[in-house]
Amino acid sequence: MTRIALIGATEALDRFAGVTSHLAEVAIVAVVDGDLDSARTVADVLKADLAVNLFDTLLDEHCDQFDAMVIHASIPYRAERARRAIDAGKHVLIDSPLAPSIAEAQELTKAADSADVRLMVSQPTRFAPDYAAVKKSLDDGKLGTPGLLRMHRWESPRDAGSLWKRVTRELDLAYWLFQSLPSEVYCMARSKDEEPDYLQIHLGFAGGGMALIDYCQALPEGQPYESLTLVGSRGTAYADQHHNTQLLFQGDYPLAMRTAGSQRADLLQLAEFDSAIREHRTPSISGADGQAVLQILLEAVGPSLDLDKAMRLQGGSYEPV
């Protein structure tokens, strides 16, 4: 049984409810949150024995009661908590981006290797059944060489974090499907009021491949929308929410609602984390993968926005064109 401590109660409840009924060899044993009441509520729902409000308490007083840690925390604190967990010999599944800087990400990865613990970066999108099906069709050779990846994601306004750091999931998908860093990156952002709420990222890959990411944080409150198309030299996969909607008629125009599949990406990701621990192998989304996405974000996306220029990968780093 892999015993897991969850850091960050609110996220944990949304993502790990029902884990025990799906993953027989995984148990949530502890929940940590600065709000002790929240920690206790979530621990109760997830059937965890331990709820604490201090990360230090978990490590100092309960270190032998868990094997691995899932870390949801604000970006500045993530890497620090992950490092302490790794130093204590714990496996870590950490939200993306895994650190505020590439150097810190590198240190984390090295520390995990040295301590012989598994470091996995959380990108549940890779485990979403529709995107996993697209990847499988690519890996099976059905699509040939990837040529164009088109992604749209629209959601309602979020109240924390830089806009551009929210697109790590799309950058990771592009990196995952093209299996390389982009060779060129060009970004545009737009604002409705003071803060930018719209981002468009144009990626080029060696060999001619390309990707376009359209991310909008300005939808009216309600269901989000996403769509992914991967065009390859032999075929194309369309993971398009437009196709996967059902209609509800209640007068006036019908509502279009998405049917959620019964497989949940978070649980599938947790299963992979558990398998990597048991099998003593590198997880499917490693520290190095997290580092790559962070490099795209910090060395290419951000500077392209600041400089209003395309960025090109040269000698392992991105430079303005």
Next chain:
Amino acid sequence: MSQSNPFRVAVLSVVKHAYVPHGVASHPRFELVVVADDADQPDWVHERNQKFADEYNIPYVRDVEQALAQYDVQVAVVSSEAERHCDLAVRAAQAGVHVVQDKPMSTRVSECDRVIEAVEQAGVQFMMWNRNLLPGVLHAQELIDEGTIGALRAIHVDFYFAKDAGPSKGSRAEGEPPINWLEAQKAAHSDGSDGGVGHEPMGELKIEGIYPLAYIRMLTGLEVRRVFARTTAHFHQLHADNGVDDLATVSLEMDDNVVGSLCIGRIGAASHPDIGEIKLHVIGSDGSLVISEARPEVAIYYRDQPSAEFRHQRVGADLSHLLMENFARAIDTGSPTVLDARAGRAIAATVEAALESGRTGKPVEVV
């Protein structure tokens, strides 16, 4: 011109798939009366012109100016190779004839300027053939114009034609010569995939880019000022051998801080059960739209259905009639056509800028 007498139409060269002159002829206010071309054209051009003339039981004249004068022509339909589009359009305009022209407007932006000058000096109407009056696009326009999604902020068009263009990239054996563009296009005439016919190779962005860029122009009413593009030959040996794109992505920066993008490609017949995926994503200040350009459509499946037959058939679309209705109204009233010469030129300039951006890897201003 009385609305009871149809406009007399000359077809100036019809060497590629003839959907434009067929479309013109389908409207009762337009009557094809002659096919014409220059005498010094090669035999294969004359053969195709003659065949089209025979289909409509009208004469074929190997002298453009003579035909325009002799047959009392009011409208010319230009459906030649792209590199001759503008020359024929200019000559028709200079003869006082209104012009309907196939896409692309030209292989050169400078030629588009000649058309604008000729058309405006002659006071004739000009329309680039387009898809702007398809039901899905009109529905998007209606919703945008009604303010349903508020002020426009971004617009994205996916325009993938699921068509082949000869052998796959990488299939040419060592020692075999590169595929000749013109010969390949001439051979593609049999299945209507010869939109790029001509001596000058053209990629998908140049041949088909006008369609999605025309959507964007109509729906936003804005000029494109700067672009960043990626272009490549990803699918077909023909495109790789001739240094042109069969796949392109373009980021667009427009007036009023509006942005957009275009993904376009000839992605291969295997990549979609129908003509291809053509979709609009539009973001406004108060909402967003996802529009499938193909709808409304009906799915039809049956035993022994040919693999080449589309499984989904568009219904309720009368594009040719609506375009020619628009053109007739423009002639009658002097109102602008749905895609006039200046709009065509702006789109051609956007395409040129995108191709340059694809070559340089830098954003390029549209001139």
